[in-house]
Amino acid sequence: MIWLRRYGTLAGLAAIVLFFSVMLPETFLTLRNLGNIGQQVSMLAVVAFAMTVVMVMGDFDLSVGAMASLSGVVAAVLFVHGWPVPLALAAALAVGVIGGILNGVLVAVVGILPFVATLGTLTMFGGAASLVSDGRTIFGRDIPEAFSGFAKGTVPGLGLPALTAVALAVLALVWVLLEQTTWGRRLYAIGGNAEAARLAGVRVIRLRIQAFALTGLGAAAAGLMYAARVASANPTQGNGLMLDAIAAVFLGMTMNEEGAPRVLATLVGVLILAVLDNGLTQMSVDSYVREILVGAIILAAVGMAGLGGLARR
Amino acid sequence: MIANSVRRMAGALVLTMGLAGMAFAEGKVTVITPYLAQPGTQFYLDGFKASAEGKGWDVNVVDTAGDIAAVIARMEDAVTQGVNAIVINVDPAQVTAGLEAAKAANIPVVGMDAGMSPLLATNVTSNGYAMAAETATYVANRIGGTGNVVMFVFDAFPPVQMRGVIADAIFANNPDIKVLDRVTPDVQDGGIADSRAKMEAILAANPEPGSIAAVWAAWDQPALGALQAIEAAGRQGEGIVITGIDANPQAREAIAAKGNFEASMAQDFAGIGAATADAVARVVGGETIREPMIYVPTKLITAANVAE
Numbered sequence: 001m002i003w004l005r006r007y008g009t010l011a012g013l014a015a016i017v018l019f020f021s022v023m024l025p026e027t028f029l030t031l032r033n034l035g036n037i038g039q040q041v042s043m044l045a046v047v048a049f050a051m052t053v054v055m056v057m058g059d060f061d062l063s064v065g066a067m068a069s070l071s072g073v074v075a076a077v078l079f080v081h082g083w084p085v086p087l088a089l090a091a092a093l094a095v096g097v098i099g100g101i102l103n104g105v106l107v108a109v110v111g112i113l114p115f116v117a118t119l120g121t122l123t124m125f126g127g128a129a130s131l132v133s134d135g136r137t138i139f140g141r142d143i144p145e146a147f148s149g150f151a152k153g154t155v156p157g158l159g160l161p162a163l164t165a166v167a168l169a170v171l172a173l174v175w176v177l178l179e180q181t182t183w184g185r186r187l188y189a190i191g192g193n194a195e196a197a198r199l200a201g202v203r204v205i206r207l208r209i210q211a212f213a214l215t216g217l218g219a220a221a222a223g224l225m226y227a228a229r230v231a232s233a234n235p236t237q238g239n240g241l242m243l244d245a246i247a248a249v250f251l252g253m254t255m256n257e258e259g260a261p262r263v264l265a266t267l268v269g270v271l272i273l274a275v276l277d278n279g280l281t282q283m284s285v286d287s288y289v290r291e292i293l294v295g296a297i298i299l300a301a302v303g304m305a306g307l308g309g310l311a312r313r
Numbered sequence: 314m315i316a317n318s319v320r321r322m323a324g325a326l327v328l329t330m331g332l333a334g335m336a337f338a339e340g341k342v343t344v345i346t347p348y349l350a351q352p353g354t355q356f357y358l359d360g361f362k363a364s365a366e367g368k369g370w371d372v373n374v375v376d377t378a379g380d381i382a383a384v385i386a387r388m389e390d391a392v393t394q395g396v397n398a399i400v401i402n403v404d405p406a407q408v409t410a411g412l413e414a415a416k417a418a419n420i421p422v423v424g425m426d427a428g429m430s431p432l433l434a435t436n437v438t439s440n441g442y443a444m445a446a447e448t449a450t451y452v453a454n455r456i457g458g459t460g461n462v463v464m465f466v467f468d469a470f471p472p473v474q475m476r477g478v479i480a481d482a483i484f485a486n487n488p489d490i491k492v493l494d495r496v497t498p499d500v501q502d503g504g505i506a507d508s509r510a511k512m513e514a515i516l517a518a519n520p521e522p523g524s525i526a527a528v529w530a531a532w533d534q535p536a537l538g539a540l541q542a543i544e545a546a547g548r549q550g551e552g553i554v555i556t557g558i559d560a561n562p563q564a565r566e567a568i569a570a571k572g573n574f575e576a577s578m579a580q581d582f583a584g585i586g587a588a589t590a591d592a593v594a595r596v597v598g599g600e601t602i603r604e605p606m607i608y609v610p611t612k613l614i615t616a617a618n619v620a621e
Contacts, residue, residue, distance in 0.1 A: 027393045036393060040386035135500070136469065139406045152410055230381045230407045240380045277383075281390035284343070284373040 009254045009265075009301050013272050020279035027282060038164035041274035043068075043222045043229065043238075045167040048245040048266050049174045050218020053211050054114070055249050055261045056178060057190040059107060061215045062118040064245060066125035067099050068223030068238025073129050075147075075224055076138035076233035085146045093220050099125060100216020104209030122242075129235035139232030148231035163225050170218065174263045177214075187211055191260060247298050248273055254305035272297070340370040340597060343391040344425070345384050346402035349376035353582050354402060357425050360586025361400070368594060385411035392418045398593045399423075405430035421596040425589040429605050434596040437589045440608040444578040445476035445531070447613050448556040449483040451576050452527045455554045459489040460526025463515055465496050465508055465535030476531040476558060484529075493525065498535050508538025509545075516542060522551045533557035533564040533577055540567055540574045549573055560614045569619045576615045584609045 020028045027033055047064050054061050071092040078088035099121065106117035153162040160168075178184035189197040190204055198204045222241060227233045251269030253261050273294065280290045342365065348354045358374060365372045373396075377383035384403050388411030391399050399415055399422045401408065412432035415422045424436030452462065462484055466477035477495075484490045494515055499507040512528070519525055528543075530536035536557030543549055553573050557564050560579035567574035588609050595602055612618075 024394075027395065030393070033393045036386070036389045040382075040389065043382060134469075137404070137407075139404065148409075152413070226382050229385060229410060231409055232381070232404075232407045234381070236379065237381055240378065240383075277386065278390050281343075281375060281387050282394040284341070284371070284394070287349075287374070287376040 006255065006257065008304050009251055009272070010268055012297070012301060013268055013275070016272060016275055016279070020275065020282075024279065024282050028279060033278070035159070035161055035164075037271075037274050037278050038167075039161040040278065041270055042161070042163040042167035043225045044241055044244050044248065044273065045267065045270045046170045046218055046222040046225065047241045048248040048270050049167075049170050049263055050215045050222070051245045051249050052252075052261045052263045052266045053174060053178065053187070053218070054215045055253075056184075056187045057194070057208060057211060059114040059208065059211070060118060060246075061100075061103060061212065061219075062115065062242060063099065063103060063122040063125055064215065064219035064222075065239040065242030066122045066129065067096055067216055067219035068226060068241055069235055070099070070125045070129040070132070071096050071220035071223035072227035072233040072238060073133040073138065073235055075227060076143060077132050079144055079147070080138060080142045085144055089147075089224060092224055093217060096216040096218075096220020096223075097213050098216070099220075100213035101209055103216060104212030107212065108205045108208035126236070126239070133233065133235045135235060137232055137234040143227075143231050143233070148228050151225065151228035151231075163229065166221070166225060170221065171263065171267060174218075178263055183207070183210075188260060244273060251298060251301055254301045259305070340368070340398070341373070341394075341396045342370050342398050342400060342593060343373045343375060343387070343394075343396045344400040344402070345375045345377070345387050345391070346425075347377045347379050347381055347384055348402060349374070350378070353580075356582030357402065357586040357589070360583030361425065361590050362586075363583075364587040364590035365593075368590065381407050384408050388412070388422075389414050391415075392420055396420060397597050400425050400589055400593060401427050401433075404428045405433055405436075421593075423589055423592050423596060426585055431605075433605070435592050435602040435605060435607055437585050437592055437607045437609060439580040439585065439611045440606075441472055441475045442479050443608070444558050444580075444611050445479035446483065447578055447611070448558055448576060449480040449529055451613065452529050452554055452556055453483055453487050453490060455575070456490070456526040458487045461491050461493040461519070461524060463494050463496065463512070463525060463528045463539070464492055465498060465511075465528070465530040465532075465539065467497055467500065467531060469497075473531045480529050480531070490526075493519070496535070498538070500534075504532070504534030505538040505541070508535035509542045510538075512539040512542035513546065516546045516548060522548070525551070525553050527554040528556075528573075530555070530557045533559045533561045536574055536577070537563055537567060540572065543573055565614065565619050568614060568616055571616045576613055579612045579614045581609050581611065 051061060051064060074095050075088045075092040078091055103118055103121055106112045107114045151163055154160060155165045186202045186207055189202055194204055223238045226238050248269035249261050249266050251272055252265030253259050255265040256262055276294055346354055362372060375387045385408050388399055392414045399420060401422060402425045405412060405424060405428050412422055416432055421434040424433045426438045427436050429436055467473040468477060484492055496511045498504050498511055528539040536555050540555055543553055549572060555574045557577040560577040564577045588607060592607060
């Protein structure tokens, strides 16, 4: 039972991979397809890794999808105004940090529940994205080749898609921050018991603001990756990332005895979602059936972990 | 419906197991759209599927629920799967990465009201120029080539901008027609409310009966807004002719009421779907389609045929 609780989700991923390898013997486990999956999942992965940071503290950020949309249109509008690519990207990332700090202040200083605070900022960021872009999709000549070309590129010598490389870099960064620094351990302490952490001298307010800022930055980065991938920016294009990212973190949490989010476990959650999408599309499974299956798998994984927890009690 | 889907899935599983590795002589086509929930898309698909069924194809429809990056991802998956053709219903400029993947694998991609792109085998759609020509000539003829016309345009959106250009030309070609105002309404709220406000201002500035002969709108919402303004001002008896484009349900209702809103243009969505299937058959058969856009005829909707 403990084994099932601990490794059920990982075994689930292995079973899914095995299933598709058997069903799609010629196309699934090819280098090309794995490269595709790595690239397809990169934006969701970055949002999910960033989301893990606040979920470690038991917090939530519902605004990540809207922030991804906002950062995309901010960069695109700056391109239209003739800003150089690096400067426009820096500005869009700064918007992510500012939005994250706003979330952190609302949650940690004002004391609004994260669910409500980020629901509010979700709406604000979404409105801002429509305002900045005038509700339109910015595409074509307005998007510089230097920007959209990045998403098509690969890491020289490795053949690794550039977007995948970015996602791996973010994974490494979040892993080091959460698992290898006192900063990360303090976040976990807040997640365990915020009051106890505060009494033990952890500067809870400042840490929470920093964590939300990091999540905002990650969401903005994912928005830029998305905009580069589709060579356009639209005020709602990143919105779908939020629910999938939360699902991925939850899937990952099933792999931990305390039910705490770990970024490597989030990676497993993200991969389950991406592999299902890729394999089921190749098997011509109806998109709506696909959605039902994905939802059922999330519930099964979380349910199994929950059952294990009950048995222990 | 779920049972049906499950059966379809089971069918797909059986098919995959039974035919793994075998060539699909009858053809495998993947249709990818982010807009399946929109009513127009359903009509395209009904037309496409009906035609594809007759051709014996195995059609897989993928809906990405508004997610454009997922369209690229699913195109890559279809390429990996080795389908015979892909149909997209999304701006090709946004899915270049997917189009390039298909091109590299020699899998043709046909646009179903998508947009023009050198990476598409062709795109099947309605002719926006032709639609505008029909309603603008309707207006010019109804007012006998004389009078003041108010235009509602939206030049920031290319498919609507092209409609305005044609109407400009037709009105300019009638020496006694004067374009009183060329209004770009604010479309944040859908376009009706602001068009009504703009039209109310124009009506106030032109109080004489007969001082406005017609309102030509590049799509239905401003036409509906103008109609509301004219009725609210009590000037519906002046014979102001209003036309729109798209023939949406609200516009059809207004046309059927035989008031000032007299005409609009209906696109043949099912026909676009069927013509897309024909285009797919041609490219899969090895033909290179010369024209980058294939136009499906549209229809002028008036009180005479609105009930059809």
